[in-house]
Every structure is written in structure tokens, then in C-alpha cells.
Amino acid sequence: MxxxxxxxxxxxxxxxxxxxxxxxxxxxxxxxxxxxxxxxxxxxxxxxxxxxxxxxxxxxxxxxxxxxxxxxxxxxxxxxxxxxxxxxxxxxxxxxxxxxxxxxxxxxxxxxxxxxxxxxxxxxxxxxxxxxxxxxxxxxxxxxxxxxxxxxxxxxxxxxxxxxxxxxxxxxxxxxxxxxxxxxxxxxxxxxxxxxxxxxxxxxxxxxxxxxxxxxxxxxxxxxxxxxxxPDPYKQALISAESSASVRSEAFDQTGNWMQWPRGVDGRALRNATVDDFERGEDVQVLRSKYKEALPVHNVDRVIIWAGAGVGVMKxxxxxxxxxxxxxxxxxxxxxxx
Ligand SMILES: Cc1cc2nc3c(=O)[nH]c(=O)nc-3n(C[C@H](O)[C@H](O)[C@H](O)COP(=O)(O)O)c2cc1C
CATH class of the missing domain: 3.20.20.70 (Aldolase class I)
Structure with a gap:
């Protein structure tokens, strides 16, 4: 080296x-x-x-x-x-x-x-x-x-x-x-x-x-x-994810309602219904309320599971x-x- x-x-x-x-x-x-x-x-x-x-x-x-x-x-x-x-x-x-x-x-x-x-x-x-x-x-x-x-x-x-x-x-x-x-x-x-x-x-x-x-x-x-x-359901979602599942989007911060990041910052996480709905133009308040319901039950189709582009190789x-x-x-x- x-x-x-x-x-x-x-x-x-x-x-x-x-x-x-x-x-x-x-x-x-x-x-x-x-x-x-x-x-x-x-x-x-x-x-x-x-x-x-x-x-x-x-x-x-x-x-x-x-x-x-x-x-x-x-x-x-x-x-x-x-x-x-x-x-x-x-x-x-x-x-x-x-x-x-x-x-x-x-x-x-x-x-x-x-x-x-x-x-x-x-x-x-x-x-x-x-x-x-x-x-x-x-x-x-x-x-x-x-x-x-x-x-x-x-x-x-x-x-x-x-x-x-x-x-x-x-x-x-x-x-x-x-x-x-x-x-x-x-x-x-x-x-x-x-x-x-x-x-x-x-x-x-x-x-x-x-x-x-x-x-x-x-x-x-x-x-x-x-x-x-x-949480374990997040780990299972990572194991199941194909490479194409890791996406960059503003959906995550909009849905999580997180404070202002510096200009140009977004997030990379697993594609799920939250991202699909955001891309279709769903009202952000609706996304936030579904997200809040999903958090305590670890509903992986709605929560945010941060994941990089290498995710498809982790099994x-x-x-x-x-x-x-x-x-x-x-x-x-x-x-x-x-
Ligand atoms: C779950 C998760 C949480 C992260 N939290 C932070 C953080 O608190 N501060 C930070 O500087 N970077 C954070 N990052 C980004 C990492 O510093 C790092 O750049 C990234 O994980 C590298 O890409 P990889 O996830 O594909 O290995 C986070 C990444 C993940 C996956």
C-alpha cells in the first residue's frame, strides 16, 4: 500500500x-x-x-x-x-x-x-x-x-x-x-x-x-x-434491496420535515412508497402523516432507510x-x- x-x-x-x-x-x-x-x-x-x-x-x-x-x-x-x-x-x-x-x-x-x-x-x-x-x-x-x-x-x-x-x-x-x-x-x-x-x-x-x-x-x-x-426490519430491507433501490431524493427531508440543510444537500435511501408518492406530487402533509404512523411499527414501505449505491451487493x-x-x-x- x-x-x-x-x-x-x-x-x-x-x-x-x-x-x-x-x-x-x-x-x-x-x-x-x-x-x-x-x-x-x-x-x-x-x-x-x-x-x-x-x-x-x-x-x-x-x-x-x-x-x-x-x-x-x-x-x-x-x-x-x-x-x-x-x-x-x-x-x-x-x-x-x-x-x-x-x-x-x-x-x-x-x-x-x-x-x-x-x-x-x-x-x-x-x-x-x-x-x-x-x-x-x-x-x-x-x-x-x-x-x-x-x-x-x-x-x-x-x-x-x-x-x-x-x-x-x-x-x-x-x-x-x-x-x-x-x-x-x-x-x-x-x-x-x-x-x-x-x-x-x-x-x-x-x-x-x-x-x-x-x-x-x-x-x-x-x-x-x-x-x-x-431496527431488524430495516436490515431485512437492506438485504433484499437491489442496486437500483438506492435513490437520491428530496423526498426524505421533505417527509421527515427536517431542518434546513445547506444548499444542494439531499439524501440517498431506499426507494419505497414514500418516494413514489413524492415523485407523483403527493401532498407533503399526507406523506408526513403516513411517515409518522409508519415509524413506530417499522413499516419499511414508508420509513426512511438510508442506503448508499452499494446496497445491492450486501447480502x-x-x-x-x-x-x-x-x-x-x-x-x-x-x-x-x-
Ligand atoms: C444511516 C446513515 C446515517 C448517516 N449519518 C451521518 C451523519 O450523522 N453525519 C455524517 O456526516 N454523515 C452521515 N452519513 C453519511 C456517511 O458519513 C457516509 O458519507 C456514507 O455513509 C458513505 O456512503 P455509504 O453509506 O454508501 O457507505 C450517514 C449515512 C448513513 C447510511
Missing amino acids: SSEKNRLLDLLGISIPILCAPMVGAAGSSLATQVTLSGGFGLLGSAIHTPERLERELEEVRQILGTDRDSPLRVGAGYIGCWLDGLAEEDAKKLIKIALDNRALAVWFSFGNDLQKWVQFVRDYDSSTGRKTIIFVQLSFLEDALVAAKDWNVDVIVAQGVEAGGHGYGAAPPLRSLVSSIVSALPEDGPVILGAGGLVTGGHIAEIIKLGASGVVLGTRFCLTPESMY SVKAAKELVQDLYQECLASLAKS
Whole structure:
């Protein structure tokens, strides 16, 4: 593997360059810690947590990993810029500070109009405590990567391609071209570069590493683990889904009635009756009310099941630790062939 890869392993002190995305609703303490224990690195989807819930989850992480209070916690905490912007500034800072006070090794920011503000907040915290928190930002355009590298001086850039499950930029380039353009534009000693979007096999991971990325971030694939918080009917829907079932649409945010995302952000999830009705022009209030009824009973034809473009290739639930190790072996075998 390239020397770039080694920079990720050194930075996080890990042995496998596979990370679990900080997925709201899917990645909690159980999933994140199992990925870390596998040799990869797990992040908590903490974006919409209350302070109490985040404290509790970090405490669970500490217990599972057996980490004492004075040592770094080997997981990251993911924050969404526009959700932070929707809070009073003091409350947003408080939420980030919980991860920092708990010594999370990394924080992750995405989808905000002013992510630099939060990056700076973490840098200031580090200056006042003498610590070093690893800062990730997820983005989808080369121009943004140049700013994050040169002006914000982030540690890790996660290039999110249009194939990605969950929220993302509808106009994002496909992952392979995005990673290539960012790798060629940034200096070798710039931020570590990772790829995310539609990756579900070791062969996929090898392709991204061959393009010069140090590693990868997987989301949807980790939803199909016993440790993910996705309810069982959602997991069954992921297993049954064909590749064509993963669609980008504004139907999801309209139906969920979620707050304003930055311009150009929509979501990728499984096609179901909600999407079909939205495309037919159904009144959004009707969609919302059917969605609310469907949520408690996990009616998969109406709820939102975030899923990336690789969904058609995932056919089984596998424990997170085993999954990471199997993916890595497949990746190494694929790299050895090339
Ligand atoms: C269920 C789910 C929840 C997600 N939640 C977040 C989130 O809270 N913050 C974030 O930055 N990205 C989130 N994402 C996007 C991931 O960071 C990542 O870009 C994506 O999962 C990669 O594509 P893949 O799902 O095809 O592997 C989520 C994705 C999924 C599938």
C-alpha cells in the first residue's frame, strides 16, 4: 500500500484503514467500539444527541474499551454543521466540548455553511488544554477540499461521492473522480484523504486506496451488523434491496420535515412508497402523516432507510469486528493482484 495509507494508521494509531461513519440512528457506542476493537476506527453519530445522551454514550465507550479517564478515547464523535447552527451557539459548543472533555480522539464535521467556526473551536480548546484532537471534515467538492486543507488546516478530509448513503450533495462527483482530483491537488504532507460512498466490498476499498486515498469510510455496510442501531426490519430491507433501490431524493427531508440543510444537500435511501408518492406530487402533509404512523411499527414501505449505491451487493448481517477484518483481507488480496 502507498505511504499515504501509513499516515492514517499513524495518525489514529490503528492497523486497518477502514472507518465506520458517524451515522445518526445507526452508529452508537456498540458499533463504534467494535470497529475500533477490530483494528479500524469507529465514530459515533452524535449529531442530534442531547448532552446527556452523548455523555452516556461516551461513558459506554469508555467501559467497553476499558479506557481510564486520563487516556484518549479511541473513537470519534460526528457533528453536523447545520444542526449545530440550529442550536444556540453556547449549546452547540457544549455538545462539542462533551466529546473533547471525554478525550475523544477525533471529531468529525459535515454539512455546514460555516464548518471553520467549529474547527476553530476545537483548535482553541486544544491550545488551552495542550491536547491534540484529530479533526475530520467530510466534503464533496475539490474547491471545498482546497479550503479545508489550506485555510482550516484539518487533519483528515473525507471525500464523499454521490454514491453515499444518508445525506450528501446531489451534484457531488462520483467517488473515484472526486478522490483522484483531491489527491492530485493536495500536497503529500497535506491532510490525510479518505473516500466514502457506495463502498461495500474489499475490492471497492482497494480501488479507492489505489487512487491514492489513505483509507475509507463505510456507512451503509455497517448498518448490516448486529451492533448497528438500525431496527431488524430495516436490515431485512437492506438485504433484499437491489442496486437500483438506492435513490437520491428530496423526498426524505421533505417527509421527515427536517431542518434546513445547506444548499444542494439531499439524501440517498431506499426507494419505497414514500418516494413514489413524492415523485407523483403527493401532498407533503399526507406523506408526513403516513411517515409518522409508519415509524413506530417499522413499516419499511414508508420509513426512511438510508442506503448508499452499494446496497445491492450486501447480502448478510455480519459482526462488525469480523466484517472489518474480512473486508481488509479482501482488500489486500485485491491489491496483491494488481
Ligand atoms: C444511516 C446513515 C446515517 C448517516 N449519518 C451521518 C451523519 O450523522 N453525519 C455524517 O456526516 N454523515 C452521515 N452519513 C453519511 C456517511 O458519513 C457516509 O458519507 C456514507 O455513509 C458513505 O456512503 P455509504 O453509506 O454508501 O457507505 C450517514 C449515512 C448513513 C447510511
